[in-house]
Every structure is written in C-alpha cells, then in structure tokens.
Amino acid sequence: MTAVLTQRDVTRLLAEPSPDVRAQIAEKVSATLSDTAIAPEEIALAQDIVRILARDVEVRVRASVAQNLRHARTLPRDVALKLAHDIDTVALPLLSDSLILTDDDLRQIIRLGSGAKQQAIAARPNLTEGISHVLITEAEAPAVATLMANPTAQIADHSLDHAVTRFANDERVKKAMVHRHALPLAVSERLVHMVSQELQSHLVKHHALPPAIAADIVLSSREQEIIHLSMGAANGSLRRMVVQMHQNGRLTPGLILRALCTGDIAFFEAALAIRGDVPLGNAQLLIHDRSRKGLAALYEKAGMPESLYPVVRTAVEVVDETSFDGNERDLERFRARVISRVLTAVDNLDPVEVDYLVAKLGSVLLHAPKVEAAAAN
Numbered sequence: 253m254t255a256v257l258t259q260r261d262v263t264r265l266l267a268e269p270s271p272d273v274r275a276q277i278a279e280k281v282s283a284t285l286s287d288t289a290i291a292p293e294e295i296a297l298a299q300d301i302v303r304i305l306a307r308d309v310e311v312r313v314r315a316s317v318a319q320n321l322r323h324a325r326t327l328p329r330d331v332a333l334k335l336a337h338d339i340d341t342v343a344l345p346l347l348s349d350s351l352i353l354t355d356d357d358l359r360q361i362i363r364l365g366s367g368a369k370q371q372a373i374a375a376r377p378n379l380t381e382g383i384s385h386v387l388i389t390e391a392e393a394p395a396v397a398t399l400m401a402n403p404t405a406q407i408a409d410h411s412l413d414h415a416v417t418r419f420a421n422d423e424r425v426k427k428a429m430v431h432r433h434a435l436p437l438a439v440s441e442r443l444v445h446m447v448s449q450e451l452q453s454h455l456v457k458h459h460a461l462p463p464a465i466a467a468d469i470v471l472s473s474r475e476q477e478i479i480h481l482s483m484g485a486a487n488g489s490l491r492r493m494v495v496q497m498h499q500n501g502r503l504t505p506g507l508i509l510r511a512l513c514t515g516d517i518a519f520f521e522a523a524l525a526i527r528g529d530v531p532l533g534n535a536q537l538l539i540h541d542r543s544r545k546g547l548a549a550l551y552e553k554a555g556m557p558e559s560l561y562p563v564v565r566t567a568v569e570v571v572d573e574t575s576f577d578g579n580e581r582d583l584e585r586f587r588a589r590v591i592s593r594v595l596t597a598v599d600n601l602d603p604v605e606v607d608y609l610v611a612k613l614g615s616v617l618l619h620a621p622k623v624e625a626a627a628a629n
Contacts, residue, residue, distance in 0.1 A: 274313045278305050282320030285327060299328050306331045314342045322349040336361060340368045347372035359386050370395035379405040388415045393422045400428030409436045416442045427451060435459045444469065457496045464608050466502065467510035470519070491532065494522040503527060505556050506605070512567045513594050513609055515587045520568075527554035540572060563605070566597045588613060 284290060284298040305317050318335045321327045322345040332352040336343050346353065347361065347369055358373050363386070370391040373383070375398050384407040387399050396415060399405055412429065416439060419425035429435065430443060430451045440459040444452055452469045455461060461469075497503040503523055512520040525535035528550050538546030544565055551561055570593040574586060591613045595606070 271310045271313065274305065274308055274310060275316055277301065278308075278313050278316040279320060281305065282317060282324070285321055285324045295326050299326070299331075302331050303328065306334050311339065311341060314338060315345075318342050319345045322346050323351075325351070327352050333357060337365075340366055343369060344372045348375060355380060355383055358383050362386050363390055367392045367394060371398045374399040374405075375402055377402075377404045381406045381408045381411065384408070385411040385414075388412075388418065393419055393425055397422075397424040397428045400425060400432055403433060409439065412436060412439045413442070416446070420446060430454050430459075437461070441465060453493070457493065457502055458500050464510075466504075467507050467514075467608070470507065470511060470516075490518060491522055491526075494519065494526050498523075498526045505560055508556070509560055509563060509567075509605065510608060512564060512571070513591055513605075515571070515590050517568075517571050524550050524554045524556075527556070529553075539568060544568075559602075563594060563598045563601055567594050570594070 281298045281301045284294060285302065290298075302317060302321070305313055308314055314335060317331075318338070327350065329352050332346060332350055336346050336350070336353060336357065343365075347358075358376075359382075362370055362373060362383075370387065371394055373379075374387050374391065374395045379387075379399070379402065384399060384405050388396055388407075388411050391399075396419060399407070400415070412435065415425060415429065426443060426447050429439070430447060431454065435443070435455075437460045440455055440461050444455050444461060444465055447455070456466050456469050494503060503526065508520060508523045511523070521536050521539055522532060524539065525532045528535065530538075530550065530553070535550060538550040541547060547565060547568060548561070551564060552558075556564070567590055570590045574589050591609050594601070595609055595613070601609075
C-alpha cells in the first residue's frame with residue numbers, strides 16, 4: 253500500500269531537517285506523486301515538497317527524488333529540469349526515463365552535459381530523429397554507439413551517413429551501426445569498406461548491399477576454403493552462413509551465380525539446397541548428375557531465374573571438368589578457366605554480369621601472370 257504524504261510529514265521535515273529524515277520524506281513524497289489515485293490537493297502538497305527536496309544539499313536526497321520520480325507524470329517540469337542538470341548521480345535516472353523532459357530540454361543537455369548524460373539520453377526509448385541527429389553531430393562516441401544500439405531510436409538516413417563520416421575511425425560506433433536492424437543501402441555500402449571482415453559478413457547477411465560488393469565480400473571471406481570445399485563437400489559454417497543469408501533475403505540469384513562462376517561450387521551447392529529445401533547431399537547429386545536433368549529440376553525448385561540457367565549449366569560443366577592441380581596459384585587458375593569458359597560459351601549473359609566477370613578475370617590475370625598460359629593449356 254502506498255504511504256500517503258501528510259501535513260505531519262511537512263511539519264517533521266521543518267522541525268527535524270536531518271539527512272535521514274529528508275531521505276525518508278523524499279521516498280514518501282515520490283510514492284505519493286507516483287500514485288495515480290491521489291487527490292489534487294495531495295499532488296499539490298507533494299509537488300511543493302519535491303521543489304524543496306530538489307534543492308537539498310544532500311546528494312542522496314536529490315538522488316532519491318530523481319530515482320523514484322523518473323516515471324512520474326506529475327513531476328513538476330521545473331523540478332525535472334533542475335534534477336536533469338544536476339550531477340550525474342542525480343540526473344541519469346531522469347535522463348533515461350522521464351517523459352516530462354521535452355526534446356528541447358534533451359538537446360540542451362546533450363550540448364552542455366557530460367558523456368554519461370549523453371549516453372543516458374541515447375538509451376531512452378523512442379528517441380525522435382531530431383534528438384538522434386543532435387547526438388550524432390555533438391555527442392561523444394560512446395553515446396553515439398549507444399544510440400546505434402538502441403532498437404527504438406528513430407535515425408534519419410542523412411544522420412546515419414553523417415555518423416559514418418564523423419566516426420570513421422571509431423570501431424564501437426561502426427560495429428553498433430552494422431548491427432542495427434536496418435540500414436540504408438548507401439550507408440551499408442560506405443560501411444562495408446571501413447569495417448572488419450567479420451562485420452562485412454554481417455552486413456552481407458543482414459543488410460542490402462550492391463550485388464557486386466556483396467559477391468566480392470562473400471568470395472573474399474571464403475577464398476581460403478574454396479580449394480578444400482570442392483565438389484561434394486561443405487562445412488557447417490558455410491551452411492549456417494547460407495541459411496542466415498536466405499532468411500534475411502540476401503541469397504540472391506546474382507550472388508549465387510557469381511560465386512559459381514568464380515569457382516565456389518560449395519557455396520553454389522549449399523545455396524541451391526537451402527533455396528530448394530532439399531538435403532545438401534541430395535542437392536550435390538542432382539547438381540553433378542551427368543545428364544543435367546537433376547540440375548535443371550533443382551534449379552527450378554530453388555526459384556532461380558530461367559534466364560540464368562544456361563550460364564549456370566555451363567559453369568557447372570566447367571567445374572565438373574576442372575580440378576585443382578595443387579600447384580602455386582591453383583585457385584586463380586581454376587577461377588580463370590571457369591570465368592573464361594562462361595564468357596565465351598554463353599551468348600545471352602546479362603551485361604552487368606559480363607562486366608563483373610570480366611573485371612574479376614582481369615583481376616585474376618593481373619595478380620597471377622601464369623594463369624593465362626596455364627588456362628590455355
């Protein structure tokens with residue numbers, strides 16, 4: 253049962269103003285203001301006492317008021333402002349939760365307050381785009397990282413873009429941005445060149461990226477595994493990655509085609525298995541069936557575009573005919589064979605895919621001069 257503030261409490265406060273008594277009164281007055289069923293005259297009395305307590309020299313008294321009234325709708329705004337501008341120990345509960353504070357109040361505190369106050373504001377539920385922008389432009393990095401990790405904060409695209417520029421060298425902010433539930437394509441594209449391989453992988457799995465960039469990241473992250481994951485093999489981490497990408501709508505036909513054309517048959521097998529909802533072992537048998545009827549059936553079941561099938565069939569045939577030789581630059585030579593064969597054997601390849609594969613082949617040849625001669629043999 254809520255302890256009701258009485259005139260006797262007021263008399264006691266005036267007659268025996270010890271810190272212990274004031275702290276007790278602070279708790280009782282806070283309970284009174286938090287009670288939605290109390291009479292208007294009781295609210296007025298409690299508000300008058302809160303104004304006195306908010307000026308108390310004892311930190312624990314002011315902190316008790318702030319802690320216990322952080323959710324109170326009847327907290328006087330002048331008291332909320334006074335406590336919010338107090339030292340961190342007193343102010344943080346109100347800054348985290350109080351709905352009495354307006355956006356203008358929060359802007360002023362962000363600009364004048366400590367890093368701890370900025371972080372408390374950044375963690376508030378349902379922040380508006382305006383407050384988020386002020387934090388991004390004026391707060392310190394820990395507060396901005398907290399903002400990015402706040403799932404209910406509304407952040408405008410231009411504010412996210414500014415955050416990438418301002419905190420380009422801060423790993424905490426970039427990591428928090430990558431793990432947001434949604435990012436604009438332009439922001440994802442900028443971030444992908446500024447973060448670790450682990451965070452790049454998260455961007456590919458959870459956020460929209462230009463197809464070429466997504467493909468390059470997937471292929472780059474798996475280069476060391478491709479040789480060991482040739483036909484008929486796939487590991488658990490690959491399957492988990494492919495499942496996650498599929499669940500987040502990132503397992504696109506273009507990405508699958510590019511992986512296949514650059515020699516990552518294991519990724520292609522896992523992708524068709526997941527999209528077609530068949531066991532991996534069955535998918536591998538169907539894909540490498542000499543008649544190619546199994547490949548055609550699985551390809552259709554996986555919902556892949558009919559227009560890309562000739563390219564896919566050609567690439568699978570080249571993969572089946574080619575093996576790693578175990579010599580230096582094995583992977584580059586393998587990729588060069590597959591890409592060259594696809595480019596010369598398929599007439600109706602999409603110009604975008606042609607550009608990508610030509611660029612990829614050029615890169616392989618540039619960094620591996622022996623490839624061209626080996627591929628020609």
